[in-house]
Amino acid sequence: AQSVTQLGSHVSVSEGALVLLRCNYSSSVPPYLFWYVQYPNQGLQLLLKYTSAATLVKGINGFEAEFKKSETSFHLTKPSAHMSDAAEYFCAVSGSARQLTFGSGTQLTVLP
Amino acid sequence: KAGVTQTPRYLIKTRGQQVTLSCSPISGHRSVSWYQQTPGQGLQFLFEYFSETQRNKGNFPGRFSGRQFSNSRSEMNVSTLELGDSALYLCASSLGDRDRGTEAFFGQGTRLTVV
Numbered sequence: 001a002q003s004v005t006q007l008g009s010h011v012s013v014s015e016g017a018l019v020l021l022r023c024n025y026s027s028s029v030p031p032y033l034f035w036y037v038q039y040p041n042q043g044l045q046l047l048l049k050y051t052s053a054a055t056l057v058k059g060i061n062g063f064e065a066e067f068k069k070s071e072t073s074f075h076l077t078k079p080s081a082h083m084s085d086a087a088e089y090f091c092a093v094s095g096s097a098r099q100l101t102f103g104s105g106t107q108l109t110v111l112p
Numbered sequence: 113k114a115g116v117t118q119t120p121r122y123l124i125k126t127r128g129q130q131v132t133l134s135c136s137p138i139s140g141h142r143s144v145s146w147y148q149q150t151p152g153q154g155l156q157f158l159f160e161y162f163s164e165t166q167r168n169k170g171n172f173p174g175r176f177s178g179r180q181f182s183n184s185r186s187e188m189n190v191s192t193l194e195l196g197d198s199a200l201y202l203c204a205s206s207l208g209d210r211d212r213g214t215e216a217f218f219g220q221g222t223r224l225t226v227v
Contacts, residue, residue, distance in 0.1 A: 036218075041220075041221075041223070042220055042221075043116070043118075043202055043218035043219050043220045043221050044202065044204075044218040045218070046215055046216075046217075049213060051211075051213030052213075092155075098160070098168070098214075099145065099160060099170070100155075100204075102154060102155035103154075104154045105155075
């Protein structure tokens, strides 16, 4: 079975500050992990994914995430927040049946 | 190339009615999955169709059903609607191969409101 825990349902950062969104996972098989972003009244857009290759994964819009097996974590970071980054972010794990199990989401607010 | 298209975008139905939602996947994609998104339960997997066959199913009552056509388009049906069925229903398409890392592309969703 798979599960994802996102710590912090709401995160606020100032424009230009570091963005850190936390994700911890549990998986009965080697995990494939994803970060998606959702803007209001929109679907989900893939930011990046980990599929057992490099542990540091770079995605779109300057985001990256590091897979740490010992900590069962896959935290999302961005060095400098932009106003356009304000959205809801979801971490997900793909299980043996290929379905995605999502975390509860983190709403990111970027303050001017 | 065109993305995943879901129709309609918004829908208002009355309790007890039934509803059908439609999803057209990206050309060449053979797998379509459906997810329900609510403020209380978050994103939950409903089912996946591949080559017109249900390949995987989540933990939802039998009122929720789906099908896939030979052109990979999929429909989802909810019968005897309840207030709790109000949600954003998202469709995702993918190639459908066995690779768990294959990317799923999501549509914009159908916002269903049950009154």
